[in-house]
Amino acid sequence: MGINKTMEIEKRRRARISFYTEIVLKAKGFEVAVNANLKDISMNGLFVETDKKIPIGTPCDIEIIMTGKSSKLMISAEGLVARQGESGVGIQFHDDLEWWTAFSIYSQYGS
Secondary structure (H helix, E strand, C coil): HHHHHHHHHHHCCCCCEEEEEEEEEEECCCCCEEEEEEEEEEEEEEEEEEECCCCCCCEEEEEEEEECCCCCCEEEEEEEEEEEEEEEEEEEECCCCCCCCHHHCCCCCCC
16 A cells, blocks of 8 residues: 555656647547647656546556647557546556657757
């Protein structure tokens, strides 16, 4: 039980980057992909603004689309719905997202 508590505290200590961009959320068991907006991201998860109610524990495929002036970058990941809020859902990645620092760089220097 103490390990789970430590893990929860550790999750909250991870740096989050506020980042707004398009995202496609393909929740298992849902016929339609959800087009939503990424609100913030960390190495182990993200929060997506959506009015869709997706049950906690639902596995998801995630496509994050970063758009520049003349190009697009898509990052794919897998995760599950870890929490629901009034404005959307929190997704926890299965594995740490190696590319999350790109969001920090892009938010400072991108368009």
